[in-house]
Amino acid sequence: MGRMVINEEFLQQVETLQTLIKNNVAGQYGGNRQSKTYGSSCEFADYRDYVQGDDITKIDWNAYARFDKLYQKLYLDERQMHTRIYIDVSRSMEYGKNDKAEQALRLAAVLAYVSVNEMDKVSVYAIRNDQVEEIIPSMVGKEAFVQSVGKFNEVTFDGDSMISDAILPTKVGYGDGMSVIISDFLTDNDYERAIDHLVSKKRHVLCIQVLSKEELNPQTRGKVHFFDSEDMRRTYRKNIDKEIAQAYKAALNYVTERIENYCTARGADYALVSAEDSVAEIFFGKLVDKGVMK
Amino acid sequence: MRFLYPLGLLGLIGIPVLIIIYIIKSKYTEQTVPSTYLWNLSERFLKRKRPISKLAGILGLVLQLLAVAAISLAIAHPVIILPGAAHDYCFVLDGSGSMNIDQSGKTRLELGKEEISSVIKKAADGSSYTLVYVGCNTSVVYEQTEDKEQALLQLSQVSPEYAANEVTDAIGVAQEYFDENPSVVIYLVTDKAYDTVENMTLINVSDRRENYAISNIEHVWEEDAATVTVTAEAISYESDATLTVELYLNGETTPSATQTVQASKMQFVPVELSCTAVNFDHMSVRIKETDSLALDNEAIVFDVEKENEYDALLVSDRPLFIKSAIQSTGNAAVTVKTPAEYEEYKAAEKKEGFDLYVFDSYNPAQMPTDGAVWLFNLTSNLTGAGFSVQDDRVDIERDGGGELTLVADGSAASTALTKDVFGQGISIVRYVKYGLYRNFTTLFEYENNPIVFAGTNEYGNREVVFAFDLHDSNLPLLFDNLVLFGNLLEYSFPTIVEEVFYYSGDDAEINVISGCKSIRIDSPTGKISYLDTSSATSTFTLEEVGVYTVTLMVGEMQMQRRIYAALPQAERAPTQTAESISLQGEAGTDKRDGKYDDLIALFIGLAVLFLADWVVYCYDRYQLR
Numbered sequence: 001m002g003r004m005v006i007n008e009e010f011l012q013q014v015e016t017l018q019t020l021i022k023n024n025v026a027g028q029y030g031g032n033r034q035s036k037t038y039g040s041s042c043e044f045a046d047y048r049d050y051v052q053g054d055d056i057t058k059i060d061w062n063a064y065a066r067f068d069k070l071y072q073k074l075y076l077d078e079r080q081m082h083t084r085i086y087i088d089v090s091r092s093m094e095y096g097k098n099d100k101a102e103q104a105l106r107l108a109a110v111l112a113y114v115s116v117n118e119m120d121k122v123s124v125y126a127i128r129n130d131q132v133e134e135i136i137p138s139m140v141g142k143e144a145f146v147q148s149v150g151k152f153n154e155v156t157f158d159g160d161s162m163i164s165d166a167i168l169p170t171k172v173g174y175g176d177g178m179s180v181i182i183s184d185f186l187t188d189n190d191y192e193r194a195i196d197h198l199v200s201k202k203r204h205v206l207c208i209q210v211l212s213k214e215e216l217n218p219q220t221r222g223k224v225h226f227f228d229s230e231d232m233r234r235t236y237r238k239n240i241d242k243e244i245a246q247a248y249k250a251a252l253n254y255v256t257e258r259i260e261n262y263c264t265a266r267g268a269d270y271a272l273v274s275a276e277d278s279v280a281e282i283f284f285g286k287l288v289d290k291g292v293m294k
Numbered sequence: 295m296r297f298l299y300p301l302g303l304l305g306l307i308g309i310p311v312l313i314i315i316y317i318i319k320s321k322y323t324e325q326t327v328p329s330t331y332l333w334n335l336s337e338r339f340l341k342r343k344r345p346i347s348k349l350a351g352i353l354g355l356v357l358q359l360l361a362v363a364a365i366s367l368a369i370a371h372p373v374i375i376l377p378g379a380a381h382d383y384c385f386v387l388d389g390s391g392s393m394n395i396d397q398s399g400k401t402r403l404e405l406g407k408e409e410i411s412s413v414i415k416k417a418a419d420g421s422s423y424t425l426v427y428v429g430c431n432t433s434v435v436y437e438q439t440e441d442k443e444q445a446l447l448q449l450s451q452v453s454p455e456y457a458a459n460e461v462t463d464a465i466g467v468a469q470e471y472f473d474e475n476p477s478v479v480i481y482l483v484t485d486k487a488y489d490t491v492e493n494m495t496l497i498n499v500s501d502r503r504e505n506y507a508i509s510n511i512e513h514v515w516e517e518d519a520a521t522v523t524v525t526a527e528a529i530s531y532e533s534d535a536t537l538t539v540e541l542y543l544n545g546e547t548t549p550s551a552t553q554t555v556q557a558s559k560m561q562f563v564p565v566e567l568s569c570t571a572v573n574f575d576h577m578s579v580r581i582k583e584t585d586s587l588a589l590d591n592e593a594i595v596f597d598v599e600k601e602n603e604y605d606a607l608l609v610s611d612r613p614l615f616i617k618s619a620i621q622s623t624g625n626a627a628v629t630v631k632t633p634a635e636y637e638e639y640k641a642a643e644k645k646e647g648f649d650l651y652v653f654d655s656y657n658p659a660q661m662p663t664d665g666a667v668w669l670f671n672l673t674s675n676l677t678g679a680g681f682s683v684q685d686d687r688v689d690i691e692r693d694g695g696g697e698l699t700l701v702a703d704g705s706a707a708s709t710a711l712t713k714d715v716f717g718q719g720i721s722i723v724r725y726v727k728y729g730l731y732r733n734f735t736t737l738f739e740y741e742n743n744p745i746v747f748a749g750t751n752e753y754g755n756r757e758v759v760f761a762f763d764l765h766d767s768n769l770p771l772l773f774d775n776l777v778l779f780g781n782l783l784e785y786s787f788p789t790i791v792e793e794v795f796y797y798s799g800d801d802a803e804i805n806v807i808s809g810c811k812s813i814r815i816d817s818p819t820g821k822i823s824y825l826d827t828s829s830a831t832s833t834f835t836l837e838e839v840g841v842y843t844v845t846l847m848v849g850e851m852q853m854q855r856r857i858y859a860a861l862p863q864a865e866r867a868p869t870q871t872a873e874s875i876s877l878q879g880e881a882g883t884d885k886r887d888g889k890y891d892d893l894i895a896l897f898i899g900l901a902v903l904f905l906a907d908w909v910v911y912c913y914d915r916y917q918l919r
Contacts, residue, residue: 091328092328092329093328094328095326095328100328184328184329186328186329186331186332187329187331188331212328214327215329215332220325222323223321223322223323224322224323224324224325225322225323225324225325226325226326226327226330226333227324227325227326227327227330228326228327228329228330228331229326229327229329230329232326234330234334235330236327236330236333236334237322238333243340243341244336244340246339247336247337247338247339247340247341248332248333248336248339250336250339251332251333251335251336251338251339254335254339255331255332255335
């Protein structure tokens with residue numbers, strides 16, 4: 001598969017973006033993200049009594065002059081965030097004009113770039129059936145991104161996707177950054193457990209639902225016999241008329257609202273994007289509006 | 295049920311075609327989609343449909359099939375048979391002269407036609423109609439037709455006639471239908487009253503309107519006294535009346551004589567009118583008062599002799615013998631001119647226009663083309679005469695001249711021309727020797743030379759030739775002279791019409807004279823007809839009331855005669871009670887199958903309705919975006 005979803009022009013557009021992490025991260029390595037622990041960043045956090053052996057350069061001499069007691073200034077620690085991006089690579093993502101697969105890869109790449117641009121560690125995974133496959137196990141820095149970005153073009157979309165079954169058994173980290181799930185979420189498979197699991201691991205969760213234009217606003221009318229791309233045994237055979245079209249829109253609203261509500265209730269972010277939406281529209285529009293980016 | 299146009303049912307082929315199209319089009323389009331999750335989920339949000347909506351898919355097809363079936367049936371024009379709902383009708387319509395009587399702006403015939411139309415319109419479809427019309431002759435206008443429109447149309451085209459004709463023949467025709475089908479419903483539509491009528495329904499359209507008539511006209515014209523005396527009879531059929539009878543002479547617009555008489559009902563009153571008449575051509579006797587039937591209020595009488603009179607031109611220096619012979623034996627007005635006067639007359643290019651040209655010892659430059667020609671002692675060749683002059687003067691060197699020999703070859707022409715001619719002792723002292731090259735009938739000859747002969751010239755006109763001058767013969771002194779001239783005039787001008795007064799319905803007899811090319815009859819209403827000229831006489835039925843003009847073309851000569859047809863007396867008092875009239879046999883009660891064929895409007899309505907429903911359905915289905 002030779003997708004060319006990432007190019008230099010495209011990356012230049014997103015260089016100015018920055019992800020917003022709601023909770024301070026607790027990464028293993030230093031980085032640009034404020035941690036919940038005290039560290040050696042330049043951002044003042046608190047005072048404590050000086051004990052012998054402390055770095056005397058961090059004694060607040062002004063406080064000593066006022067209180068005649070040595071106080072040690074404490075600074076926030078800055079840790080490296082680990083952004084884990086999960087891409088639904090089921091066959092359903094690959095259908096339609098300007099298919100969802102391209103959009104999903106494009107989103108993943110941009111998110112990865114934004115993260116490495118902030119010196120975060122990025123891992124990209126593919127959810128295939130009930131397994132999580134590593135696309136890019138780990139990359140830090142732009143150089144690593146450039147070296148690894150080609151792997152996005154090698155992703156194949158096939159089979160089904162069982163998000164919860166795939167994510168739950170894997171190591172997802174704890175409080176060390178953002179987990180992004182990019183999928184169409186058009187499945188009865190339980191993705192909610194995955195969200196709960198990630199949230200319980202103090203991960204900042206972002207669910208991006210990618211739907212094609214035909215899925216958002218179907219134009220098909222008349223007698224059709226639909227076969228599900230992921231499982232041909234799943235079919236839909238109807239004479240699509242006005243009532244059915246209206247019912248479809250109701251079902252779509254139900255699905256999108258259910259995810260959004262679920263995410264909102266758990267402090268996760270949710271964004272619905274069309275496969276035809278431009279990157280700028282998504283990142284500078286929808287994600288900024290939702291406070292995921294700044 | 296049957297169909298007027300069964301081929302229309304071919305449209306039903308559209309039904310299987312539609313079904314096939316429906317089956318082909320109704321195949322579900324198979325399509326692989328990213329996920330059927332949302333579609334299947336949409337079932338939960340689908341509002342419960344009404345049961346009729348579940349048929350929506352098939353409803354379109356059903357409507358289309360119904361539309362095609364309805365249209366096909368409409369084209370095929372179905373006719374539903376209604377057993378025992380119709381009748382066989384036979385109408386006997388009296389079209390005789392009395393049916394022309396006007397009643398409140400409509401003639402009795404029109405009223406009768408309205409009565410029949412009413413019956414036809416009310417009759418159940420599938421009924422059959424027969425119309426027997428009694429005009430001059432009894433005719434079956436249409437027979438057992440089931441086509442109402444055609445029956446009404448042909449009924450409306452029946453025109454009034456004027457003859458007196460009993461309905462007996464028509465009843466005979468009706469009897470035939472009755473014998474075939476005793477259940478036939480027979481109507482007799484007339485203005486005559488009958489004591490009893492059996493096995494038929496009488497529709498009497500008479501309301502006994504006032505009617506006067508003039509009849510039994512006779513006249514005497516005394517040319518010497520210049521007076522004409524007319525006797526006639528006037529009558530009022532419905533009531534006592536004072537009638538004014540007027541006499542008009544020769545087409546004048548003011549009456550020459552008038553007499554007022556008191557006429558009792560149904561009593562003929564004699565009328566006598568007299569007036570001065572220097573010339574008498576024809577006269578009209580009419581009743582001044584108006585009534586419901588004007589046709590019998592006037593009678594026109596032509597003078598037979600005047601009608602058969604002819605104009606003769608005699609060109610001679612010594613016309614005495616010939617003129618006196620013509621005038622004494624024929625009905626001619628003779629104009630005499632000397633050769634010099636005739637040449638001046640010709641030089642002035644005056645219209646010829648004579649019925650007979652007589653050239654006595656005069657050689658005309660050319661043969662007249664518009665009338666009969668008699669040539670006496672012609673000494674030079676005349677183009678078109680049919681003979682040539684071989685010797686212009688042969689003197690007979692014998693005392694008392696040479697005696698002519700009567701030639702009787704037994705032919706019809708010869709027999710007619712020499713009828714009652716003694717033929718003995720006719721002598722001449724000189725003659726002109728002719729060579730004949732046309733077919734002439736020779737009456738007299740001398741030494742095998744034709745002396746008197748008759749035939750037709752090159753223009754088809756009758757020609758009589760005397761090869762001598764009457765002054766060189768003793769013929770004018772003999773009795774044979776008048777007989778011979780009489781025969782020759784009868785030959786040149788046979789009587790065309792013997793009678794000039796008829797009643798409508800009579801057959802007028804026209805004598806077809808020799809050489810007659812055509813006989814044209816112009817009726818009072820302007821109808822033109824031509825008679826057969828192949829026999830000696832030709833007859834023509836006078837169907838109208840009024841003046842007929844008879845025009846004969848004999849060679850280049852046109853001869854015109856007039857005759858008058860009056861309304862028959864029997865038709866002037868039609869309301870008199872007549873004898874019983876009945877059809878023999880036992881009337882039946884069987885009916886024939888009726889039909890109802892007005893379904894076409896229903897089918898068309900259904901088709902429109904279904905098509906409209908179809909359009910609405912399609913709009914709802916395909917235009918919902």
